[in-house]
Amino acid sequence: GENVEQHPSTLSVQEGDSAVIKCTYSDSASNYFPWYKQELGKGPQLIIDIRSNVGEKKDQRIAVTLNKTAKHFSLHITETQPEDSAVYFCAATTSYNQGGKLIFGQGTELSVKP
Amino acid sequence: NAGVTQTPKFQVLKTGQSMTLQCAQDMNHEYMSWYRQDPGMGLRLIHYSVGAGITDQGEVPNGYNVSRSTTEDFPLRLLSAAPSQTSVYFCASSSQSWTVNEKLFFGSGTQLSVL
Numbered sequence: 469g470e471n472v473e474q475h476p477s478t479l480s481v482q483e484g485d486s487a488v489i490k491c492t493y494s495d496s497a498s499n500y501f502p503w504y505k506q507e508l509g510k511g512p513q514l515i516i517d518i519r520s521n522v523g524e525k526k527d528q529r530i531a532v533t534l535n536k537t538a539k540h541f542s543l544h545i546t547e548t549q550p551e552d553s554a555v556y557f558c559a560a561t562t563s564y565n566q567g568g569k570l571i572f573g574q575g576t577e578l579s580v581k582p
Numbered sequence: 583n584a585g586v587t588q589t590p591k592f593q594v595l596k597t598g599q600s601m602t603l604q605c606a607q608d609m610n611h612e613y614m615s616w617y618r619q620d621p622g623m624g625l626r627l628i629h630y631s632v633g634a635g636i637t638d639q640g641e642v643p644n645g646y647n648v649s650r651s652t653t654e655d656f657p658l659r660l661l662s663a664a665p666s667q668t669s670v671y672f673c674a675s676s677s678q679s680w681t682v683n684e685k686l687f688f689g690s691g692t693q694l695s696v697l
Contacts, residue, residue, distance in 0.1 A: 477622070500684060511586070511672050511688030512625070557624055569640055570686070572617075572624035 470495040472560050474573025481548050482581055489576045491558035492540040498560040498568070501541050503532060506555045506575075516543070548580045584608050588673050588689035595663045595696045603658040603692050605673030611687070613676040614656040618642065618669040619691075625672065631656055663696045670694070 471494040481487050493501075499520035504512035518525045518532045518541065525532050529548075534541040541560075545552055556576045561568040589604045607614065615630035617640075627640030631650040645667060647659040656675075660667060670693050674686040 472624075474624070502684070502686075504686075504688075509690070511674075511690050512686075513688065514685055517684065559625075569627055569630075571641070572626070574622055574624045 470498060470560055470569070470571040472558060472571050472573040474558050474576060476576060477574065478577045478579070480579045480581065483548060483550060485548055487545045487548050487552070487578055487580075489543045489556055489558070489578070490540060491542070491560070491573050492538075493560040493571075494539070495560070496536075496539065500561050500568075501532070501534060502559050502570075503530075503543050504557045504559070504572075506557065508554075512557060545578075548578075550580050550582055553578055553580045586673055586675055586687050586689035588671075588692050590692060591690070592693050593695070595660075595694065597663060597665060597696060599663050600659070600661050601663065603660075603671055603673075603694070605656045605658065605689060606654050607656075607673075607675040607687070608654065609675065609677065609687065610653060611675035611677045612653065614650070615640070615674050615686070616646070616648065616656070616658045617672045617674065619672060620669050628658065628671075665696045668694060668696045 474491045502517035505515045506512040529546045531544040558573040559570050561570040586607045612633045616628040617625040619625050626642050628646050629648040631637045637648050670691050672691050673689045676686050
């Protein structure tokens, strides 16, 4: 089955700097890769996702890149702000009709210092 | 629009007790699922359902039961609680049909302690 490894486990940056979180996956058949943000005391919230037929996707200050050959994908946050402080989770899966179950990484706690 | 509602928010049980964690969604989503969150281990799938009357096991199903009698509700039952079940539990739903793992909406969680 799928295994997802996420690094680093904690990340501290200064406001305005960029932050990068990396994930690797094991199942070459995986074709959907979402990123979720979890603020303190709340449930995770989808912030961006990418499919295997796309190499990069951007949404304002957030971008995700995918390298299918190396089986890794990354979240890039530019111009970080204090409100970006949260725990971020990556995940990977194949389609449900292929028997896929969404498997999450271990999480990265991002701290943005003013 | 309430989204995904979980109750209770906090619960303390003694080993061997049973309880039900409630989850309800008002978005008419077909797909619902339960995850547990433990430090350093991310979110792990316990059980999921792709529609009323249909349930299946996830990564860590042992010790948990589910049923799906309506589209709106997806309760999670602990039949005999164990300290290893101390965790934060999240319910999630999705409107996707054939891509049911996608675009999940999560509830705010239930923090469970088993003594």
